[in-house]
Amino acid sequence: MNAKNVTLSEYLKKFFGFSTFKGNQEAIIQNVLDGEDAFVLMPTGGGKSLCYQLPALILDGTAIVISPLIALMKNQVDVLRSLSMDDGIAHFLNSSLTKAAINQVKEDLLAGKTKLLYVAPESLTKEENIQLLKQIKISFYAIDEAHCISEWGHDFRPEYRRIRPIIGEIGKAPVIALTATATPKVQNDIQKNLGILDAKVFKSSFNRENLYYEVRPKVGATREIIRFIKNNLGKSGIIYCLSRKKVEEMAEALQVNGIKALAYHAGMDSNTRSDNQDKFLMEDVDVIVATIAFGMGIDKPDVRYVIHYDIPKSLEGYYQETGRAGRDGGEGHCLTFYSYKDIQKLEKFMQGKPVAEQEIGKQLLIETVAYAESAVCRRKMLLNYFGEVYEQENCEHCDNCLHPKTKFDGKDDLLLALDVIIAVQEKFKADHVANILVGNASTSVKSYKHHHLELFGCGSEKDVRFWNAIIRQGLVLRLIEKDIENYGTLMLSPKGKEYMENPYTVMLSQDHEYEEGDDDEASGPAGNKSTAADEEIFALLKDLRRKMSKKLNLPPFVIFQDPSLEDMSIQYPTSMEEMQNIAGVGAGKAKRYGKEFIELIKVYVEEKEIVRPQDLVVKSVVNKSGLKVYIIQSIDRKLSLSDICEAKNIEMNDLLTEIESIVSSGTKINIDYYINEVLDEEKQGEIFDYFMEAENESIADALKELGETDFSEEEIRLLRIKFMSEMGN
Structure with a gap:
C-alpha cells in the first residue's frame, strides 16, 4: 500500500478495524506523516497510542517509542503483534529481557522487520543500544508520558532530560511528544527540553463529562469506603493510598468485610503484582488497592469508581488517576478523602530534598489544597489548572455544584487582592499576597519590606484562608494569571486590568472547612460514640437485660455491659454478624445472649420505621500478631501471668486490662492455675x-x-x- 493513494481511514480500517478517528487523531497522524514535530496533549482514554502506532505502520523504517512503563510496553507489543502475521513487527527493549530475547530484537531490527520499538529511557542511554539504533532507518521518535521531562510534572524522571542529546546522536527524525496531563508550565518545559518549541500543538479538552468529582472529610474513611463499595457491589474500582503499608491494611479490611479486593504496590514481587493486576482485568476481583504505581497504561474501560484514601501530591497526579474511571464513557465516581493533616505529612516528606525541588513540591501541594477546599465547581477548577476555560456555571456533576455553598458579592475583596498584586509588582505568590492582606508580617513579607506598604493589613478582618480562596476564584475567573516561567507568581491578566477600570458584581463562594479527624476514630464499632444513642431502645434493652439476669440468675452486667447496650442503641444490630461487631460483644457473647436482643431490635426498627445507615458495622481486621492472641495462647499453655508480662515487657495492670477485654467480648479463659497460686480458697x-x-x-x-x-x-x-468468664461466657 502506498501512503499517497490510500486514505488514512482505509489504513485505520485495515490495521485496527476502526471506521472513524477520535478527536484530533487524524490531524496528529497526518502531521507525523508530513515529517513535522508535534506536541500532543490528550487526556486518558482519548486514544493517544494510535497517534504513533498507525503512522509507524504506514511509514518506512522503525518508530522509536520511549516509554517508562514496562507493563504498558508489553501490553502494546502484544496488541500490535496480534495485527500481523510476523511477531517481529513490534518489540520492546528494557531490563526485563533475556540475552536471547535481546539478540532476537537486534536481528529483526537490522532485517527491517520492526515497525515499532518500545524503549525504556534507561535502555536508550546504553552505548550498545545507541550504536544499534544508528544502523537502522528511524521513521520518527515518540516520547510517551512526556510530562516525566518536567520537574513540574507529577512523575518527574531525570533520565527523560537526556533524551534530546541521545536522539541527536542516533540521528535526526521528527519528534512527537505525548502526555495525558500537562499544565501550560509543564507543556513549555517539555517543548523547550526536547527542542520542539515550533512543534504543532494538538490539545484535546480535559473535560471528562461522565466523571463525578467528590471530596469528603477524612473521618472514618475506611468505614465510608466499605459502605460505598457495598452500595456499588459487582462494579470495578481502584483505591489509591500513598504508602504500601496502608495499601496492605486497606486490602485486608475490605477482604474481611466480604469484598473481593487485592493489593498492588512496588514492594510486592513482580509475579504477585502482575497476577493481582490480571485478576482485576479478568474481573476475578472487583477492587484493587494500590499505590500510584498501578493503572498507568492499563486499558480497563469499565472502572466505575476511583477512590483516593490519601490525597495525591499534585493535581496532575489526581487528574490522571481519576481519569482511569469511566474510560468507556459510562459512569465514573471519583471520591477523595481530604484532611489537612495529610498535606502536612506530604510536606514533611519533602524535607531534606534540594531547595528547588521542595519549592516545586510545595507549590503543587498548594494547588491540591485549593482544589480540595474550594467551593467552586470542581470541573471548573481542574480545567482551569490545565489552562482550559469551562464556561458553564454549573456542571451538575460534582459535589460543589449539586450542593452549592452560600455565595456573596466578592467585588470589593477581588479589587483589594488585585491592588496588592500590583503593589508588589506582580512578582509574588498567593500566600505572600494573602499575608499582606491580613497584615501578617511573615519573614518573607518583612524581607521585602512589604509590611511598610500602604495596603498592608487592608483585609485584616478576614483570615489568610479567605484571601487564598479569593485569589483562587480570581484565577478561575481569569482576572489573575500565573507566570509560566515563574510558576506560582501572580500577575493581572488583560481581563483583570479591565476589571479594575470597570468593576462589576461577582458572586463568590465560601470555601469548605473540613473537620479534622483520623480514619481510626471511626473505623471500629466503638467509633460511633459521638452519635447520640436512641434513649427509647436503650431503656427497652436494659429492661430485657434485667429480665434475662433474673431468669439466668446472673448479675445484668455479666450479660452485656452498659457501653454495649449504648452501642446497640446507636447501630441497631439485626443479625448475629452485626451483633458480634458491637463494642464489647464478640462472637461468644453474641451467640450466648444475642438472640433475644436482636429480635427486640428488629421489631423496634420495623415499628418505628427506622432507616439504619447501610452497612454501618465494619469488621475491623484482627491483628494476627497481636498481644491478645499471644495472651490466649500463653494462658492455654498455663504460663504464669508474670512470665507473660516479662515476655511482652508490660505491667501486670496492663495485662489484666487486656484479659478483661478478651473476656468481656465473649471469649472463655481459664486462669484458675494462676489464681490458685496467689489466692487461698476462702478469699476466692x-x-x-x-x-x-x-x-x-x-x-x-x-x-x-x-x-x-x-x-x-x-x-x-x-x-x-x-x-x-465462667458465668458470662
Whole structure:
C-alpha cells in the first residue's frame, strides 16, 4: 500500500478495524506523516497510542517509542503483534529481557522487520543500544508520558532530560511528544527540553463529562469506603493510598468485610503484582488497592469508581488517576478523602530534598489544597489548572455544584487582592499576597519590606484562608494569571486590568472547612460514640437485660455491659454478624445472649420505621500478631501471668486490662492455675460471692465492700475475670 493513494481511514480500517478517528487523531497522524514535530496533549482514554502506532505502520523504517512503563510496553507489543502475521513487527527493549530475547530484537531490527520499538529511557542511554539504533532507518521518535521531562510534572524522571542529546546522536527524525496531563508550565518545559518549541500543538479538552468529582472529610474513611463499595457491589474500582503499608491494611479490611479486593504496590514481587493486576482485568476481583504505581497504561474501560484514601501530591497526579474511571464513557465516581493533616505529612516528606525541588513540591501541594477546599465547581477548577476555560456555571456533576455553598458579592475583596498584586509588582505568590492582606508580617513579607506598604493589613478582618480562596476564584475567573516561567507568581491578566477600570458584581463562594479527624476514630464499632444513642431502645434493652439476669440468675452486667447496650442503641444490630461487631460483644457473647436482643431490635426498627445507615458495622481486621492472641495462647499453655508480662515487657495492670477485654467480648479463659497460686480458697469464695450479688462490676465498690486492708485491687480483678468468664461466657 502506498501512503499517497490510500486514505488514512482505509489504513485505520485495515490495521485496527476502526471506521472513524477520535478527536484530533487524524490531524496528529497526518502531521507525523508530513515529517513535522508535534506536541500532543490528550487526556486518558482519548486514544493517544494510535497517534504513533498507525503512522509507524504506514511509514518506512522503525518508530522509536520511549516509554517508562514496562507493563504498558508489553501490553502494546502484544496488541500490535496480534495485527500481523510476523511477531517481529513490534518489540520492546528494557531490563526485563533475556540475552536471547535481546539478540532476537537486534536481528529483526537490522532485517527491517520492526515497525515499532518500545524503549525504556534507561535502555536508550546504553552505548550498545545507541550504536544499534544508528544502523537502522528511524521513521520518527515518540516520547510517551512526556510530562516525566518536567520537574513540574507529577512523575518527574531525570533520565527523560537526556533524551534530546541521545536522539541527536542516533540521528535526526521528527519528534512527537505525548502526555495525558500537562499544565501550560509543564507543556513549555517539555517543548523547550526536547527542542520542539515550533512543534504543532494538538490539545484535546480535559473535560471528562461522565466523571463525578467528590471530596469528603477524612473521618472514618475506611468505614465510608466499605459502605460505598457495598452500595456499588459487582462494579470495578481502584483505591489509591500513598504508602504500601496502608495499601496492605486497606486490602485486608475490605477482604474481611466480604469484598473481593487485592493489593498492588512496588514492594510486592513482580509475579504477585502482575497476577493481582490480571485478576482485576479478568474481573476475578472487583477492587484493587494500590499505590500510584498501578493503572498507568492499563486499558480497563469499565472502572466505575476511583477512590483516593490519601490525597495525591499534585493535581496532575489526581487528574490522571481519576481519569482511569469511566474510560468507556459510562459512569465514573471519583471520591477523595481530604484532611489537612495529610498535606502536612506530604510536606514533611519533602524535607531534606534540594531547595528547588521542595519549592516545586510545595507549590503543587498548594494547588491540591485549593482544589480540595474550594467551593467552586470542581470541573471548573481542574480545567482551569490545565489552562482550559469551562464556561458553564454549573456542571451538575460534582459535589460543589449539586450542593452549592452560600455565595456573596466578592467585588470589593477581588479589587483589594488585585491592588496588592500590583503593589508588589506582580512578582509574588498567593500566600505572600494573602499575608499582606491580613497584615501578617511573615519573614518573607518583612524581607521585602512589604509590611511598610500602604495596603498592608487592608483585609485584616478576614483570615489568610479567605484571601487564598479569593485569589483562587480570581484565577478561575481569569482576572489573575500565573507566570509560566515563574510558576506560582501572580500577575493581572488583560481581563483583570479591565476589571479594575470597570468593576462589576461577582458572586463568590465560601470555601469548605473540613473537620479534622483520623480514619481510626471511626473505623471500629466503638467509633460511633459521638452519635447520640436512641434513649427509647436503650431503656427497652436494659429492661430485657434485667429480665434475662433474673431468669439466668446472673448479675445484668455479666450479660452485656452498659457501653454495649449504648452501642446497640446507636447501630441497631439485626443479625448475629452485626451483633458480634458491637463494642464489647464478640462472637461468644453474641451467640450466648444475642438472640433475644436482636429480635427486640428488629421489631423496634420495623415499628418505628427506622432507616439504619447501610452497612454501618465494619469488621475491623484482627491483628494476627497481636498481644491478645499471644495472651490466649500463653494462658492455654498455663504460663504464669508474670512470665507473660516479662515476655511482652508490660505491667501486670496492663495485662489484666487486656484479659478483661478478651473476656468481656465473649471469649472463655481459664486462669484458675494462676489464681490458685496467689489466692487461698476462702478469699476466692468471698470475692466470687460478692460479684454474684453485686449490682455492678465496679472494682472500687468491691474494694469498699470487701475491705481494702484484706483485699488488693489486683486480687479482685483476677476473681472478676474468673467470674465473668465462667458465668458470662
